[in-house]
Amino acid sequence: MSHTSKQFTIDTSKPVAVTGATGYIAGVLVQQLLEQGVTIHASVRDPSKKDHLQYLQNLGEKNPGTIKFFKADLLEEGSFAKCFDGCEIVFHTASPFQLSVDDPQKDLIEPAVKGTKNVLNTVNNTPSVKRVVLTSSIAAIYTDSSESKNNPLNEETWNRTASLKYKPYNLSKTLAEQVAWEMAGSQTQWKLATINPSMVLGPGARFHPSSTSFKMMKSLGDGSMKACPNNGFGVVDVREVATAHIAAAYIPDAKGRHILNAENTGFYEIAKALRSHFPKYPIPSYKMPKTLLWLIGPTMAGTSRKEISNNCEVIPNFDHTKSVQELGIKYRPVAKTAEDMFQQLVDEGVVGKK
Numbered sequence: 001m002s003h004t005s006k007q008f009t010i011d012t013s014k015p016v017a018v019t020g021a022t023g024y025i026a027g028v029l030v031q032q033l034l035e036q037g038v039t040i041h042a043s044v045r046d047p048s049k050k051d052h053l054q055y056l057q058n059l060g061e062k063n064p065g066t067i068k069f070f071k072a073d074l075l076e077e078g079s080f081a082k083c084f085d086g087c088e089i090v091f092h093t094a095s096p097f098q099l100s101v102d103d104p105q106k107d108l109i110e111p112a113v114k115g116t117k118n119v120l121n122t123v124n125n126t127p128s129v130k131r132v133v134l135t136s137s138i139a140a141i142y143t144d145s146s147e148s149k150n151n152p153l154n155e156e157t158w159n160r161t162a163s164l165k166y167k168p169y170n171l172s173k174t175l176a177e178q179v180a181w182e183m184a185g186s187q188t189q190w191k192l193a194t195i196n197p198s199m200v201l202g203p204g205a206r207f208h209p210s211s212t213s214f215k216m217m218k219s220l221g222d223g224s225m226k227a228c229p230n231n232g233f234g235v236v237d238v239r240e241v242a243t244a245h246i247a248a249a250y251i252p253d254a255k256g257r258h259i260l261n262a263e264n265t266g267f268y269e270i271a272k273a274l275r276s277h278f279p280k281y282p283i284p285s286y287k288m289p290k291t292l293l294w295l296i297g298p299t300m301a302g303t304s305r306k307e308i309s310n311n312c313e314v315i316p317n318f319d320h321t322k323s324v325q326e327l328g329i330k331y332r333p334v335a336k337t338a339e340d341m342f343q344q345l346v347d348e349g350v351v352g353k354k
């Protein structure tokens with residue numbers, strides 16, 4: 001596989017399960033597995049929506065692997081049983097990824113935590129499953145960039161600062177990953193590895209309008225973002241994230257958590273890289289001054305002063321050594337990731353010229 005330096009054997013004789021196959025990351029994971037000739041049991045909430053699944057069906061037709069769809073919902077106990085039957089590997093990617101919700105308990109925590117329990121209870125009842133790769137997040141490691149001021153954050157770090165009131169998405173990912181490690185530790189049938197990506201960008205199997213990653217990239221090019229918020233974050237390419245899932249599934253010794261992060265960067269740096277390739281698009285060229293954000297953030301942008309103070313003008317520091325050493329991940333530059341994703345938005349008519 002081109003995004004890893006490790007050699008490993010992909011067993012195509014048994015199917016693998018991918019939960020939430022309609023998601024952005026899952027789409028690229030499905031694509032790479034199909035390219036390798038794997039048979040995929042893909043869980044989706046509503047397989048009767050044929051149009052919604054056509055792009056995945058098309059990927060199945062043009063690649064050596066095979067895709068079969070199974071109906072399952074995170075909140076419906078036992079609904080993953082048919083999907084997992086006969087699978088040796090389960091990739092659990094399904095979880096709501098939304099930064100702003102009405103009811104964090106109901107909209108984020110419950111599907112993430114109950115969903116993970118539900119999925120892993122079914123794994124416990126499916127003797128063929130030997131390994132689970134969970135899509136966790138850097139959100140299970142940190143809440144604010146200021147937390148890495150003194151030391152780079154690595155896989156030893158757990159998020160202890162998110163709450164229902166402050167960054168509940170981070171809380172949902174932390175609690176879900178903790179439940180997964182507890183359940184993994186109480187049995188011997190299967191092993192767990194987690195992938196903890198920073199902000200994932202890069203071209204999807206198609207444009208996903210509801211994906212937070214695509215919404216962010218779209219806002220940089222459709223004229224809605226007039227100035228770049230000056231906060232830092234990590235970015236990683238979706239193609240490397242997909243490969244990391246596969247490496248964590250098939251490398252026999254892969255274990256534990258894996259931070260996936262290509263570069264510690266920010267909106268302004270990404271916008272700058274895009275402007276040089278797409279000069280005719282309304283990509284912002286100004287950094288929003290911290291003082292202005294401090295004044296208007298809480299009322300106009302829904303950003304609290306705590307969040308501004310802990311993140312504005314602070315670049316986080318994530319250590320990705322383990323992903324390179326254990327999974328062999330070869331990271332491409334974020335500028336190239338952003339360029340390829342923006343090109344997809346241009347090709348699909350999602351952003352227009354000035």
Ligand code: NDP
Nearest residue numbers: 020022023024025045073074094095096097137199200211
């Ligand atoms: P998407 O929003 O594109 O996909 C989310 C997936 O989860 C969809 O397939 C969705 O199904 C499914 N899902 C949500 N709720 C339920 C439910 N109740 N029952 C069954 N399926 C459900 O997200 P991403 O691909 O971006 O994220 C995938 C995973 O990666 C998540 O766990 C997210 O936390 C994690 N992650 C994402 C990052 C990013 O930057 N994108 C960064 C780090 C981690 P449906 O299509 O039916 O809505």
